[in-house]
Amino acid sequence: MxxxxxxxxxxxxxxxxxxxxxxxxxxxxxxxxxxxxxxxxxxxxxxxxxxxxxxxxxxxxxxxxxxxxxxxxxxxxxxxxxxxxxxxxxxxxxxxxxxxxxxxxxxxxxxxxxxxxxxxxxxxxxxxxxxxxxxxxxxxxxxxxxxxxxxxxxxxxxxxxxxxxxxxxxxxxxxxxxxxxxxxxxxxxxxxxxxxxxxxxxxxxxxxxxxxxxxxxxxxxxxxxxxxxxxxxxxxxxxxxxxxxxxxxxxxxxGRLNITNTVMSKRKLKQLVDGEFVDGWDDPRLPTISGMRRRGFTAEAIREFVKETGVSKGSGTVDSAMLDHFVREDLKLKAPRTMGVLRPLKLVITNYPEGQVEWLDAEVNPENPEMGMRKIPFSREIYIEQEDFMEEPPKKYFRLFPGNEVRLKHAYFVKCENVIKDADGHVTEIHCTYDPETKSGSGFTGRKVKGTIHWVDASHALPAEFRLYEPLILDEEMAESEDKTFLDHVNANSLKMISGFIEPNLEHIEAQEKLQFFRHGYFNVDPKHSEPGKPVFNRIVSLKSSFKL
Ligand code: ATP
Ligand code: MG
Ligand code: MG
Structure with a gap:
């Protein structure tokens, strides 16, 4: 090496x-x-x-x-x-x-x-x-x-x-x-x-x-x-x-390696485990090797990160964003791209024939064409992300709102025509029309849209659980009150569990497989809580990075 x-x-x-x-x-x-x-x-x-x-x-x-x-x-x-x-x-x-x-x-x-x-x-x-x-x-x-x-x-x-x-x-x-x-x-x-x-x-x-x-x-x-x-x-x-x-x-x-927003001593980690603040030593929020493995970090990313921190007498604290950078780098060409909807909102395409299903072609990884193509079903009813629709959008909101047209990734342009609400005024369904001329890959150039959103077909989608993580300990808060122990600063919002839907071609996905969900980031199939037909995805990192080497 x-x-x-x-x-x-x-x-x-x-x-x-x-x-x-x-x-x-x-x-x-x-x-x-x-x-x-x-x-x-x-x-x-x-x-x-x-x-x-x-x-x-x-x-x-x-x-x-x-x-x-x-x-x-x-x-x-x-x-x-x-x-x-x-x-x-x-x-x-x-x-x-x-x-x-x-x-x-x-x-x-x-x-x-x-x-x-x-x-x-x-x-x-x-x-x-x-x-x-x-x-x-x-x-x-x-x-x-x-x-x-x-x-x-x-x-x-x-x-x-x-x-x-x-x-x-x-x-x-x-x-x-x-x-x-x-x-x-x-x-x-x-x-x-x-x-x-x-x-x-x-x-x-x-x-x-x-x-x-x-x-x-x-x-x-x-x-x-x-x-x-x-x-x-x-x-x-x-x-x-x-x-x-x-x-x-x-x-x-x-010099010792220290990382922001976490604790790194076996004694403290053991307190978190014994106090049941976390789901065992391999909890995906912990900086343990087993926790990071379960979260989805790769051995290669960890090795590259550690090498980048160098060998010196000084023991500085390294920004955890740097670790994220290395896992993105490692997974970029390896992880298949797919679509998952974390907080589903139903979208009905009113001019799409009832009962018809199209199998669309999509690249598995546009950055690595060798990974080939996948098939995605498309029909009259799909799920989109709740946050991709707003009834009264602010300026520069390019996703769906009444009268606006967006691109459905790998599929067609759809235009929002109508909003269905329940008795309490909550939006339950969006009604759209699609334009068959705009099919992805058809070379359509007639007009442009500013937003592209992801989706999954409602009748084929598989249920899945998504787990989103935030740092377990927040350094800034620790610094403010030194009289408290680090256990008083465990971040109550460090884990969010969300039930959503994924593409049906992921039916046989196995523990520890890593994917990039379009717009949501890189995820790993949790080996502990996934069940047949109901995978649990741990978000490793989101896609955004402000970190530059
Ligand atoms: P901890 O306080 O987490 O228990 P430790 O140093 O007591 O750490 P050991 O099991 O004795 O844990 O560590 C084995 C080796 O790993 C030692 O040589 C130690 O110096 C090294 N090591 C432990 N923590 C770090 C760190 N943060 N950075 C670099 N090397 C470390
Ligand atoms: Mg020790
Ligand atoms: Mg020791």
Whole structure:
């Protein structure tokens, strides 16, 4: 895969040129505590893409060192999402498979006088740590002997202590200007079953200890992570060095991807799912990979979008309109065009013979003639969009109104002659006449109309549900009241469900097929709620775009 150059590629190239490395191994290391989101896609594209550029390898490694939050469901979904995005990992690894090795390395640190068992509570440890302007205070247990520490750590492992009562800490420097080096916790007690190791362990390694060891064990050459770990790099290097690992991976940080009008952290996404604000992790409004897939975004569009956002140290916020741009670009030549009426209004063509049906020819995709033609029925009664008729139109309204003529896409000109209303004055039917001379494709040039509207034949149309989405979270409102949580800003209008009609040639449409409904935008057949004979279409994006690259 070609990616434009960036600072990480430059570093790797130098490492190869200088023979510091003769191969490249990267890894994508998700914690299986939720579903992947588009931010993870950035990490995936970078890790797999860079390794690929240097004929290297990329492992998918589950960073599963925190059993409280992890689950097999997440492991399965992450594998599915990485594959769907179009990447093949070289090896599938689990950090939990290294628990024995990590334990040994922790014992080594104790033997070297570089780790000790502490009895302080989590709160006390925080208090003792000090601040950026104040040095930390040493724990009274810091001077325990090696023998004492080895014995206590063994007892921790054997389940002799309660959760939270003891931790293993690195003995580095309580006055370091880098808070991460003030005797960070390496192991904690947690009597929790693990999705992979079951009840084999009741102590679990902390991220800052486990992650560098995982990388070193796998021979990772370049450990790419996001910039919030920049301050952890000295600790990363300390762990690799003091644990005497053969391989010395190099940590390099890049900026996180953020997108407007959404939330992008598994913790927040989980709150939305658990609070039933959304229809599961794959809700089409979520920025999860599975949600975006269900919405109808393509893997290609996601990859291209992520590449366009580039690789840099900074973590700017990207306009979600840019993502829309890439899916339109991808679907433009691939998605068949069709007509669907979302809010139907009946239109009767009074001079069209009763009982007659014409099968009109229409291009499947005028931008891609190779997609061929389709047949659309046309007869005396059709549905048009409610908003395509106004009894008293404003200026510059070129659609239907009494006395006005418009083109029916792929069919004829029709002229509005009469309006039928119910007892309450609501318009229930429009009566028109058509001009047989104006048939689409006939080369008619006698007169012009300004409006073209879409329609479906009333007696052949199939029912369908359309789901229109708006952002789940509105940034502008969030900014106004910082005292509220993001859950108070869930957009109540983020989903609209509408029952309408589609062309009959869509009878056998399948889940995940993508279409462009004329004037309405690109839609995807929802895999969860569609039923035979009653598809549900998720709008991916509308057609309009103000976004320019
Ligand atoms: P979250 O806060 O959403 O849980 P995380 O960083 O804790 O994110 P991990 O499962 O640890 O999630 O992430 C796996 C990899 O994906 C990490 O290397 C992480 O840096 C990267 N990653 C996560 N979010 C983003 C993002 N928004 N942009 C770029 N990379 C990201
Ligand atoms: Mg993480
Ligand atoms: Mg996280």
């Amino acid at each position: 070609e990616q434009s150059s960036n600072f990480i590629r430059t570093i790797i190239k130098q490492d190869m040129d200088s023979k510091r490395h003769d191969h490249v191994i990267t890894r994508f290391p998700p914690e299986p505590n939720g579903y992947l989101h588009i931010g993870h896609a950035k990490s995936i594209v970078i890790n797999f893409g860079l390794a690929d550029d240097f004929n290297g390898k990329t492992n998918l490694r589950f960073d599963d060192t925190n059993p409280l939050k992890e689950d097999q469901e997440y492991v399965d979904s992450i594998k599915e999402d990485v594959s769907w995005l179009g990447y093949e990992w070289d090896e599938l690894r689990f950090a939990s498979n290294y628990f024995d090795e990590m334990y040994k390395r922790a014992v080594l640190l104790i033997q070297k006088g570089l780790a000790y068992v502490d009895d302080l509570t989590a709160d006390e440890i925080r208090e003792y740590r000090g601040t950026l302007t104040e040095p930390g205070k040493e724990s009274p247990h810091r001077s325990r002997t090696k023998e004492e520490n080895l014995d206590l750590f063994d007892k921790m492992k054997n389940g002799e202590f309660e959760d939270g009562s003891k931790v293993l800490r690195a003995k580095i420097d309580m006055t370091s200007p880098n808070l991460n080096l003030r005797d960070p916790v390496l192991y904690r007690v947690s009597h929790t079953s693990h999705h992979n190791t079951g009840d084999a362990w009741c102590i679990y390694p902390m991220y800052d200890f486990a992650h560098p060891l995982e990388d070193a064990i796998e021979g990772v050459t370049h450990s790419l992570c996001t910039t919030e770990f920049e301050d952890h790099r000295p600790l990363y290097e300390w762990v690799v060095r003091e644990c005497e690992m053969d391989n010395q991976p190099q940590q390099i940080e890049f």
